[in-house]
Amino acid sequence: MGTHAIAVDVGGTHIRAAVITSEGHVVHVVRDKTHAEEGPRAVVARVIHLTRAAMAECERQQVVGVGVAAPGPVDPDRGLVMYPPNLPGWGEIPLARLLEEALELPVWLGNDANLAALGEHRFGAGRGTAHMIYITISTGVGGGIIVNRRLVTGALGLAAEVGHMPLIPEGPLCSCGHRGHLEALAAGPSIAREARAAVERGWETALATLDHPLSAEDVVAAARAGDRVALELLARAGTHVGRAMALLVHLFNPERFVVGGGVSNAGDLILEPARRAARRHVLPTYRHTFDVVPASLGDNAGVVGAAVLVFEAVGAGGAVTC
């Protein structure tokens, strides 16, 4: 019998708490809405409540600690959630300490995209590699970078902001206020924006017949049904992702890219254009040095990574077994 960690993923819209074994198995999950609009105090109370609900599914003595995946930027050393764009009103909230006091367990905190990368690396699509880059494409674009089997966190825990790699100097406006970042070219809202523009230009597409505001999901659904404009929109987003990958190949020489997040549900409709663009934009030396695969842990990547953080911090939980 192994040890267990409680892992919590605090997102802008949902909180997810899970009981996870040291082999990365998710044995129980509870969820709740974040209600971020109620502010940090209410959200922290909800996180504590949900963590307790997950703990109730497990003998207390089985639990070696709590791992928290929080929206970036975070300060992992001091356990602070800094100023995440999707948690309004949060600023240097000592989430790790607040949870430790409430739960009387050691708590480790990390950036959600970094922890998803760690989860995919140890127990998902990156297993067996030493050098891996995870890219998540959904409302935004985030990522995590594994070098020599370790997360690259940087001097202040702020590394691996792959969504804010500039690709086109005067490109579309990004959520951060700069232009031409990967996030502004490939995230869900940018695919939706390009779809609306295509409809406005009068391109022949089933998207023009929908009577609600277009979303990236609509584009993926239309593309799956063979709509050529929708396919082209996904290919363009994938090409931008591939150009970003080419750049990352020159810097990190990874063996593998693992792509997750809601938009990646489009599968090869976005990954194949990404592969093609990545191979086209690297120096010949690199052309066959990496592969591009879909993530395999789905929405659990963050909690699995948060559990890895706990187990590796306590030395694989050797002391406490159940």
Place this chain on the structure above:
Amino acid sequence: MGTHAIAVDVGGTHIRAAVITSEGHVVHVVRDKTHAEEGPRAVVARVIHLTRAAMAECERQQVVGVGVAAPGPVDPDRGLVMYPPNLPGWGEIPLARLLEEALELPVWLGNDANLAALGEHRFGAGRGTAHMIYITISTGVGGGIIVNRRLVTGALGLAAEVGHMPLIPEGPLCSCGHRGHLEALAAGPSIAREARAAVERGWETALATLDHPLSAEDVVAAARAGDRVALELLARAGTHVGRAMALLVHLFNPERFVVGGGVSNAGDLILEPARRAARRHVLPTYRHTFDVVPASLGDNAGVVGAAVLVFEAVGAGGAVTC
């Protein structure tokens, strides 16, 4: 009394061999021309000869090993020099093994820009940092990346090719055949190319009065004398370097950039525009998280780094002292 390493830097035009202490002091240097046009066999013979000349300056029993800095790409694990653009005719040359057989000493091989980064990190301008990025700007642009005090080499030793970061999709042609790479925007030949273009456009500059093909050195000299066009040319190159730095900040969250190479002799004429552009192009969170300083080891960075490779491989040379 410390131990010594012999370190050799094999460049496209010069070979440099040095005796270096475990404290990073360069106690003796010998140099020769590479004569790369004579092919790998002749160059390897010259490297062996020069290494022996350096060893003659030192008691044999002081020497713990030989470190070699070679132009990239190299395969450090197998000790191979692959297909370096500035050593024509070289392909998978087993330089480490050839030197080991000739010198009867253990030999370690690394990419020259990576080793220069290691040298600057351990004994130069990067000392004391845990996360540092070295950029060298001369005929080409290269670099080395330190994360958690270790070089990022990637899966095959091919990481940190900062010269081939694409910055402008349809920008000027790079030596590698792609467009808009940092090297094509900021290396010496690109500064010279822009200077010629400025003269051809009839811009008012002392560069127009020179009666030889313009070089980056001419631009630096004119800028130092206050020539406004030359200053503008260096500022543009520096701005491209700064944009590349901004991208690297988002990925690595480094504490420091160390800039070396011949073009960096322009000092703040190129570093100050780079600093400004880097701060302008990063997200606000990062604005005060890094500094940009000149390299401090000059042409010795590569040999010092190659010696570090030796000392750290043999466990700081504890066994053999002099």
